[in-house]
Amino acid sequence: MRDLLEKTLEEVRKEKASGDIIFQSSKSLKLSAFGKELTEYKVSGSQLLGLRLIKNNKVGLAYTESLDRDSLNYLVKTALQNAEASSENEYEFVSFNEGEVHDEELSHQDEVDVEIKVKKVTSLLEDFKKRDSRVESLPYNGYVENENFNMYLNTHNRFTSRKDQFFQTWAMPLLIDDGKKSTYYDYSIASGYQGLEWDRLMDETLAVAGAMLKSTHLKTSKYHVEFSANCLNSFFQKFSSLFSAKAVVNKMNAWEKLLEKKVMHESLTLVDDSFFKEAFSHYRCDSEGNDHKKVSLVEDGILKTFLHNSSTAKQLGHSNTHHALRGPGSSLGIGRTNFIITGKETHHFDETYVEIIQLDGLFSGANEVTGDFSCGVKGFLHKEGEKIPFADATLSGNFFEMLKNLSVRDLKLQADTGMSLFTPKLIFHDLSIAGQGA
């Protein structure tokens, strides 16, 4: 395959252009069950080759899933045509780096027979029912294993490759009691089959879905709110443009003029660290073949830098933080790796607060430009030592204000299920919750 990449770039050089090419392939197995029946058994293998070509300061992109001779000819020809039609972009260039990096995260050899996996998935409903007789069914229950291989080569002969794999299972039990229905979804991810936490998955989904059978309604009011790490990660994913220098260049970053200004509470520091030991994924290089760096984005509440690729760094006159993100079929962008939030001091907190464990509709209910958000929520009201489940409520606020108006309840770091966000326990003050309670 590397030979194919080199030949394609040779064609690019013949056109007196520069460029880089990404090859991605993956293999996966997916199993789904409904009750004791295996309803889905899916095996797949796919490949994608994408070229970014730069000529006369103009960028063209083309990709193909077909690797026959005609498709490869199409790749260079089309990228060239697209470049000719694009506007000049003096800032985008092929990073001048060389040498080779081989990044492998295949820590576990999977030797578990597929029949064992099928049996596990098809017996999960029974396992759930043994733990809780109120379980009616598992509307969503499945397992996937995925192995990815990625190669990058540019016209300066920088070559990087990465292999990684993950194993994942998920479940959403439906509980019915006295005519009331409740569900809760969660998943487990691991680098090997044996690392999957089936017991935790069952215990946690049952604990929440069971509690929600007795959920009450909250009164419409302002509340202090603590989010689960999964919920907080959803916020950081939705508002990812705040840390992106590409969003600054595109005038779509609300923090554009806030470098060296306060954007978070003064006791918080936020670092992007692709090598963070406890994280699930570790990345040696970004999508331009540059070595990843650990970057302090926010220090003591002050915004110190944005995440950059080579193009945004050149355009804004900042240092490249090596956070380029590009798939074979996409343009040069920017992406975070692992976010680690740390606090300096805790604040004793014994007031009533709401713990939110599920956000519904944040993706469509939040505006990255204004910071306003509104979405459905479920969770627990913590009041006078009691933990009272609630549902059928909405949470509304402004993310930018929310990050400043908070206190740290516990410095110990919590991780989201995907192990990419690490955060202390934070209490966000005075967020609006609408409920049907009297």
Place this chain on the structure above:
Amino acid sequence: MQLVSQSAVAEVISTGLSLGADFVDVFIEKTHSENLSFKNSKMSDIQSGIQYGIGIRLIKGDQVIYGYTNSDQKEELLRVTTLLGQRFKEQRNSATINFETLSYPQVGLLSGGVVPLEQKISHMRFLDEAFRKDKLVTQVVLDFINKDQQVEIYNSEGLYAYERRPYIRLTNNIILQDGNLQTSAYSAPGARGGWDFIEKMDHQKNIDDLLRQGHTTLYAKPCPAGSMPVVIDNGFGGVIFHEACGHLLETTSVEKKASVFWDKKGEMIAHPNLSASDDGTLDSEWGSLSIDDEGMPTQKTKLIENGVLKNFLCDRVGHLKTGHPRTGSGRRQSYKFAPASRMRNTFIEAGPYSREELIGSIGNGLYAKKMGGGSVNPATGEFNFSVLEAYLVKDGKIGEAVKGATLIGRGEDIMTKISMVGSDLSLMAGICGSVSGMIPTTVGQPPLKVDEILVGGRA
């Protein structure tokens, strides 16, 4: 057109049957895509690509086994089929398959032929300049998406079907700023067809609507929270039906009894004033198809008539598991997904009332003029969706603009509270994500009144 030789496909299907499958189908897809992105008043990115692959599905009883590959070599297709079929642990005599080409009525589409890149770029430049005439506009991001999907479907019943599906969509995203106030506005009209869709669009109306939305939300106050009556306007307002009811009528949920409506066929599930359909046959609509991804001609499916549940949206596996008739609703994002029952163009049908009558009837409440996206949990019917442009209604009159509203509820509850339906039906393009991936669907409705719904807001 034949992307793969019929004799090779026949051998693949025959191999699947010989390994114990009751039914085998092969889905071959070649899609040319072109995405143009215009930002900062420049043509910033042009991407073109080819998606090409083959999906093979084996069904035994109601067990579905699926695999896909990018290779169209017979040896690779047989390898994947054998790998899948081995799960059945059975050997049968191989059968000879002869294919008959399916003829079906073609759903109309807007043509357009090959349009040079320069013409598309010139149109984007025109839109950029038009938006920027408004001094509060600080950024315009325009994305043009052209897709030409060709599919071939073969199955062990001897079916061969081919369809070419062109899609075109233009997304407009503008940012407005006045001092410290900032907001954004978005629209994304799309159609099944080509450049004629752009030629025939009322661009000035699109520009005016987006600027009006931006100016309104820029100065809007936070929305008050609480239960109240709401009038939801037409077009993308149809997302309420899509989320609160449409997904619950797909046999993908019904077959697992994971829909609150799974056993309600023939029963009243909505207000008697409400009727709704899912119609894959509408000319040029974004969610239309001549055949579904299982090779069945699409149809208009009456879902609800005067409040009574009449039909579910059903694919082949849904039919096997529930016995409900197939409706030409088997859809998938690409060859990477097995088909599943999905919506096409789904809408609440027009009623007798004017918009003014609806708003006048609610006294005090909310008028949701433009909706955003949403989601649903089919097992419990809990849904949510966001409101992009809204106004308070006081004494039956439209009052001040509010922002940051979201509506939540439960499907079976909200369907009984849609008590008045307006006459001005319109449809809008959207993208729906579910088990078989992201697919183009249309939502729609006339303006309608919901007697009471929980509104989330900051005030």
